Amino acid sequence: MIDRGRLDALLKEVLASSPADETELVAHCGTNRLTRFAGSLIHQNVSEEDCSVIVRVAVGKRTGVAGTNRLEGAALADAVKQATEVAQASPEDPDFPGFRKSARAPEADTYSEATALMSPSARAEAVNRTVAIAAEKGTTVSGAYRVSDFRFAVMNSSGTDQEYYGTDAFLSVYATDDDGVAGTAVAYAKGIEGIDVEATARRAVDKCVAGADPVAVDYGPFDVIISPKAVAEVMSWLSFTAFGAKQVQEGFSFMAGRFGEKVMGDNITIRDDGFDPAGVPVPFDYEGVPKKPVTIIERGVAVSPVYDTLTAVKDGVESTGHAGTAAFRGGPGPRNLFIEPGDKTEDELISMVDRGLLVTSFHYVNGLLDTRQALFTGMTRAGTFLIEGGKIVRPVKNLRWTDSMMRAFSNVDAMTREREVVGASWGAVGSVTSPAMLIRRFMFTGATEF
Amino acid sequence: MKDLLKQAMDELRQRGVDYADARRVRGLSETLVMKNGTLETASTTESEGFGIRVLKGGAWGFASSSELTGEKVSEIAEQALAIAEASGTVGKPRITLDKRPPAVDTYVSGYREDPFEVPLAEKIEILSGACEGMSRTDGVKLATASIMNFRTEKLFVDTEGSSIDQTIVESGGGISATAINGAGERQTRSYPASFRGDYATRGFEFTRSLRLVENSEHVGTEALELLNADECPAVNTTLIIGGTQLALQVHESCGHPIELDRVFGTEASYAGTSFLTTEKLGSFKYGSKLVNLIADATCEGGLGSFGYDDEGVAAQRTDIVREGIFMGYLTSRETAPRIGLTSNGTMRASGWNRIPLVRMTNINLMPGEGTLEDLIADTEDGIFVDSNKSWSIDQRRINFQFGCEVAWEIKHGKRVRMLKNPVYTGITPEFWGGCDAVAGPEEWHIWGIPSCGKGEPGQTAHVGHGVSPARFRNVQVGGKR
Numbered sequence: 001m002i003d004r005g006r007l008d009a010l011l012k013e014v015l016a017s018s019p020a021d022e023t024e025l026v027a028h029c030g031t032n033r034l035t036r037f038a039g040s041l042i043h044q045n046v047s048e049e050d051c052s053v054i055v056r057v058a059v060g061k062r063t064g065v066a067g068t069n070r071l072e073g074a075a076l077a078d079a080v081k082q083a084t085e086v087a088q089a090s091p092e093d094p095d096f097p098g099f100r101k102s103a104r105a106p107e108a109d110t111y112s113e114a115t116a117l118m119s120p121s122a123r124a125e126a127v128n129r130t131v132a133i134a135a136e137k138g139t140t141v142s143g144a145y146r147v148s149d150f151r152f153a154v155m156n157s158s159g160t161d162q163e164y165y166g167t168d169a170f171l172s173v174y175a176t177d178d179d180g181v182a183g184t185a186v187a188y189a190k191g192i193e194g195i196d197v198e199a200t201a202r203r204a205v206d207k208c209v210a211g212a213d214p215v216a217v218d219y220g221p222f223d224v225i226i227s228p229k230a231v232a233e234v235m236s237w238l239s240f241t242a243f244g245a246k247q248v249q250e251g252f253s254f255m256a257g258r259f260g261e262k263v264m265g266d267n268i269t270i271r272d273d274g275f276d277p278a279g280v281p282v283p284f285d286y287e288g289v290p291k292k293p294v295t296i297i298e299r300g301v302a303v304s305p306v307y308d309t310l311t312a313v314k315d316g317v318e319s320t321g322h323a324g325t326a327a328f329r330g331g332p333g334p335r336n337l338f339i340e341p342g343d344k345t346e347d348e349l350i351s352m353v354d355r356g357l358l359v360t361s362f363h364y365v366n367g368l369l370d371t372r373q374a375l376f377t378g379m380t381r382a383g384t385f386l387i388e389g390g391k392i393v394r395p396v397k398n399l400r401w402t403d404s405m406m407r408a409f410s411n412v413d414a415m416t417r418e419r420e421v422v423g424a425s426w427g428a429v430g431s432v433t434s435p436a437m438l439i440r441r442f443m444f445t446g447a448t449e450f
Numbered sequence: 451m452k453d454l455l456k457q458a459m460d461e462l463r464q465r466g467v468d469y470a471d472a473r474r475v476r477g478l479s480e481t482l483v484m485k486n487g488t489l490e491t492a493s494t495t496e497s498e499g500f501g502i503r504v505l506k507g508g509a510w511g512f513a514s515s516s517e518l519t520g521e522k523v524s525e526i527a528e529q530a531l532a533i534a535e536a537s538g539t540v541g542k543p544r545i546t547l548d549k550r551p552p553a554v555d556t557y558v559s560g561y562r563e564d565p566f567e568v569p570l571a572e573k574i575e576i577l578s579g580a581c582e583g584m585s586r587t588d589g590v591k592l593a594t595a596s597i598m599n600f601r602t603e604k605l606f607v608d609t610e611g612s613s614i615d616q617t618i619v620e621s622g623g624g625i626s627a628t629a630i631n632g633a634g635e636r637q638t639r640s641y642p643a644s645f646r647g648d649y650a651t652r653g654f655e656f657t658r659s660l661r662l663v664e665n666s667e668h669v670g671t672e673a674l675e676l677l678n679a680d681e682c683p684a685v686n687t688t689l690i691i692g693g694t695q696l697a698l699q700v701h702e703s704c705g706h707p708i709e710l711d712r713v714f715g716t717e718a719s720y721a722g723t724s725f726l727t728t729e730k731l732g733s734f735k736y737g738s739k740l741v742n743l744i745a746d747a748t749c750e751g752g753l754g755s756f757g758y759d760d761e762g763v764a765a766q767r768t769d770i771v772r773e774g775i776f777m778g779y780l781t782s783r784e785t786a787p788r789i790g791l792t793s794n795g796t797m798r799a800s801g802w803n804r805i806p807l808v809r810m811t812n813i814n815l816m817p818g819e820g821t822l823e824d825l826i827a828d829t830e831d832g833i834f835v836d837s838n839k840s841w842s843i844d845q846r847r848i849n850f851q852f853g854c855e856v857a858w859e860i861k862h863g864k865r866v867r868m869l870k871n872p873v874y875t876g877i878t879p880e881f882w883g884g885c886d887a888v889a890g891p892e893e894w895h896i897w898g899i900p901s902c903g904k905g906e907p908g909q910t911a912h913v914g915h916g917v918s919p920a921r922f923r924n925v926q927v928g929g930k931r
Contacts, residue, residue: 002517032907034906034907035536035537036716036906037540038714038715038716038717038718038719039714039715040540040541041540041541041542041543042509042510042536042537042540042541042543043510043543043545043716044510044512044716044805045509045510045511045512045533045534045536045537046511046512046513046514046533046804046805046907047512047513047514047529047530047533048501048513048514048515048803048804048907049514049515049516049517050497050499050515050516050803051516052497052516054493054495063489063492064492064493065491065492065493065494065495066493066494066495067493067494067495067496067497068495068496068497069496069497069498069499069516070496070498070516082494085570086492086493086494086570087492089569089570089571089574090489090492090570090574091487091488091489091574091578093488093489094488095488119536120511120532120533120536120537121536121539123536124536124537124539124540125539127540128539128540131540131541142715142716142718142719143719144719144720144906146906146907172719172720173719174718174719176715176718180723182718184719250592250628251591251592251630251634251636252636256634257634326493327481327491327493327495328481328483328491328493329483329490329491363722363844363845364722364842364843364844364845365842366840366841366842366853367840368839368840368853369839369840369853369871369873370871372634372635372636377840377842377851377853378842379842379843379844379845379849381844381845398844398849400842400844400849400851400875402851402873445851445875445928446849446851446875447849448844448846448848448849448877449725449846449848449849449877450846450848
C-alpha cells in the first residue's frame with residue numbers, strides 16, 4: 001500500500017499542477033477483511049487493500065469527475081486531465097458554488113489499532129466461539145465478521161486539507177435449527193473492543209431456540225415491538241429517501257413542504273451527530289466539511305435535512321458536512337444517526353401489549369412505494385413472536401408489513417431506554433443508534449410459509 | 451502481469467494447495483446523469499488490481515491488492531494461503547471442485563461502437579435533447595436522463611493451466627419524467643425501463659438504438675397523465691405484466707432462488723436462502739405448462755453474457771424450468787458436484803477485489819405467441835402493469851410484493867383508463883402456476899439490469915432477463931397496500 005508521505009506528496013503535486021480553475025481530491029486508502037461463515041464452517045475469507053482517488057475539477061461553473069486507483073507515474077495527473085476535459089465539454093451548472101475552504105475538523109476517536117492488526121486466525125477463533133455456543137443448543141451459525149482500517153483525506157485548491165484514520169468492526173450471527181428456524185443478532189463498533197462475540201452469538205441462538213415450531217397468524221393491524229435492528233433498517237432507507245436536502249429540494253422526501261409541522265409523534269427525536277462517540281464517529285464529509293450536529297426531527301416536528309455545499313447554497317444555509325462522493329451525486333445523507341430513547345425495558349414494553357408481535361429483524365425493506373408518505377414494505381425475519389396478555393406466548397411465521405413510516409412513528413407508545421448501535425446497511429462507515437419501539441396498530445399485509 | 455500471476459500459481463502448486471486461481475481486472479466506467487438540463491454527474495472511474503484465491507485443506511482464502519508489482523503478487527499469494535489455513539481451523543471443511551480441462555482462450559464481446567471513443571459532447575447532446583423533450587409538458591418538474599458505459603478487461607489463470615483474457619463492453623441508458631402537483635404529489639414515468647433504463651453487452655450503438663430523445667416527449671406527457679389518473683383499486687384479478695416489470699419478477703422470484711450457493715445456505719445470514727431446495731429438482735411444479743425458463747450466458751448482447759465465468763468455465767445455456775417443472779440451478783465448480791453435476795459457469799466477481807459468487811446470467815422466460823395487444827384483447831377484465839417502482843421478497847423468495855409506475859384497467863379486451871400506484875403481491879409457485887399466456891417472440895427482449903446485489907462485502911452484477919409480456923390469473927392487486 002502506498003505510504004502516507006508518498007501519497008501526500010503526490011496529491012499536493014497534482015493539486016498544484018492542475019490546469020483547472022479549481023480542483024478537489026478525495027483519497028480513500030485502506031484494508032477490508034471479512035470472514036463469512038455458514039453451516040458452522042467458514043466458506044469465504046477475504047482481504048482487500050486498495051487506494052483510490054476521486055478528482056473533481058471546475059472550469060468556471062462547469063465540473064467534471066474522474067476516479068482512479070492507479071497512483072503510479074502520471075496516472076493521477078491523467079485523471080485530472082480527464083476530469084478537466086469532462087468539465088470543458090459539460091454545460092454550465094449555474095448553481096455550482098465553487099470549492100470552499102473548510103476549517104480543520106476537530107479530532108475524533110475513530111481508530112482502534114487492535115482492529116487494524118486483527119489476523120485471519122483471530123477472526124477464525126471468534127467464529128469458532130460462535131460455533132461452539134450454537135452447538136450447545138443444537139443449532140448451527142452463519143454470519144460475517146468484518147474489520148476495516150482506512151485513511152480518508154480531502155484536499156482542495158481553496159485550502160481545505162483534512163484527513164483521519166478510521167476503523168470499524170461488524171459481526172452478524174444468524175443461528176438456525178434443523179427445521180430452518182432462525183434467530184439473529186448483530187454488533188457494530190469503531191473497533192473489535194466493542195464487539196462482544198459471545199453475547200451476540202448467544203442472543204442469536206436464544207432467538208432461534210425460542211422460535212422453534214412457529215404457527216401462522218392472520219395478518220392485519222398488530223401492536224408491534226420492533227428491535228433496534230429493525231428500526232435501523234427503516235432509518236437507513238429514510239436516510240436515502242428523506243433526510244437529505246436533495247430529496248427535500250426535489251420533492252421526494254416526506255419532509256418536503258412539511259418543515260415546522262408535526263410528521264411523527266411527540267416522543268420521536270432523530271438527529272445526526274458525526275462526533276458523538278456513542279455511535280461510530282465520522283469527522284468530515286467528501287467535500288472536507290466538518291460534521292455539524294443536525295436535528296432532523298424534534299419531538300415529532302420536521303426540523304432540517306442534512307446538507308452538502310450545493311444543496312446548502314440553494315437553501316441559503318451552510319453545509320452541515322454530509323456530502324457524498326462526487327463520483328455519483330446522490331446528494332447528502334446522514335451517517336451517524338441517533339434516535340432519542342424512552343424509559344422502558346424490553347420486558348416492560350412486552351407487558352404493555354395485550355395482543356401483538358415482537359419482531360427481531362426485518363428483511364428486504366423497500367421505501368420507494370410512495371416516498372411522500374414514507375410508505376414502506378418489508379418482511380419480518382429471524383424471530384417473530386406473538387404477545388398475549390403482556391407475555392410472549394409463541395413464535396409465529398413471518399409476515400409482510402406495508403405502512404407509512406410517518407403514521408408508524410406517530411403511533412410509538414413507548415421505547416426502551418437502552419439503545420443499540422447498528423451498522424448502517426449502506427455498507428460504508430456509519431451507524432444508527434436506536435432503542436426498541438412499541439408501535440400501535442402497525443399494518444401487516446401478507447404472510448409467508450415459514 | 452500474466453507472467454507474475456502464472457508464477458504465483460506455480461509457487462502455490464508447489465506449496466501443496468488443492469487449487470488456486472488469480473484474476474487481474476481493469477474496470478472502466480462512465481456515468482452521465484443530467485437533470486433538468488444540468489449535468490448532475492459526469493464521471494469516469496477506473497479500478498485495477500488483482501486477487502488470488504487459494505483452496506487448501508478443503509478451505510478457501512482470498513486476498514487482493516491494487517498494487518501491480520511482483521513483490522505485491524508474492525505477498526498477496528502468501529496472505530491468501532494464510533487465510534485459507536485460518537479458514538480450515540473452523541469445523542471440518544471439505545470443499546472439492548469439479549473436474550474440467552483447462553481453458554486457454556481470448557474472448558471479446560461483440561460491439562460496433564466503443565462507447566469510450568464516442569465524444570462526450572455527443573452523449574451530452576442526447577441527454578440534453580431528452581431532458582428538453584420531457585420538459586415540454588407543463589407539470590413535469592424533474593426531467594432526468596442518464597447514460598452509463600462499462601469496459602472490463604479480465605485475465606484469469608489457475609493452477610490447472612487455464613489462461614483466459616476477456617474484454618467485455620456494455621452500454622445503455624434511460625430517461626424519466628416526474629410530474630408534481632400543487633399538493634406535492636408526484637408521479638414518475640420512465641423509458642425504456644425505470645432505474646436508469648436498459649443496458650446490453652453491446653457498444654454505444656445500443657444506447658443510440660434506445661432513441662431517448664425521440665421518446666422523451668411521450669414520457670413527459672404520460673407522467674402528467676399518470677398524476678391525474680385514478681388510484682389503482684384493491685382487487686383480486688387477472689394481471690398482465692409488461693416486459694420491464696416482468697424482467698424484475700423473473701429476477702427476484704426465479705433468478706435468485708436458483709443460485710445453488712444460496713440454496714446451500716451461504717447467503718443465509720444476509721440475502722437469504724431459497725425455497726427451491728435440492729429434493730425439488732426435476733419434480734417440483736414451479737409454474738404452469740407455459741412457463742419455460744432458461745439461463746443463457748451465450749445470448750448475443752444480453753447483459754449477463756460473457757465468454758467464461760470467473761472460474762474459467764465457458765458460458766453455457768441451462769434449462770431452469772421446463773413446462774412448469776423445476777429442472778436446473780445456476781452452479782459453480784464447488785456447488786455443482788454436491789448435486790452430482792459439473793459447473794454450468796455462473797461464477798462472477800464484481801471486480802479484482804471480490805471473490806466470484808454464483809450469479810445470474812441471462813435468466814430468460816421463453817416466448818409464447820401473439821402480441822401484447824393480443825393478450826389485452828383476450829382479457830375480459832384485468833389490470834396491465836409495467837415499469838418497476840418498488841420490490842420486496844422474503845428470504846426464501848416465496849412472498850413477494852412489487853410496486854409499479856403505471857397500470858391500465860382492462861375491460862372487455864380494451865385498456866379503458868390509466869391507474870396510479872399499482873401494487874401486486876403473491877406467493878411464487880402459486881403466481882407462476884397462474885400464468886396462462888406469454889406473448890410471442892415479436893415482443894421478446896432481453897432487459898439489462900446493471901445493479902444486482904449479492905454477497906458480503908457487497909457485489910453488483912450485470913444480468914439480463916429475456917421476457918415477453920405475460921398474463922397471470924387470480925393475482926392480488928392493491929392500491930398503496
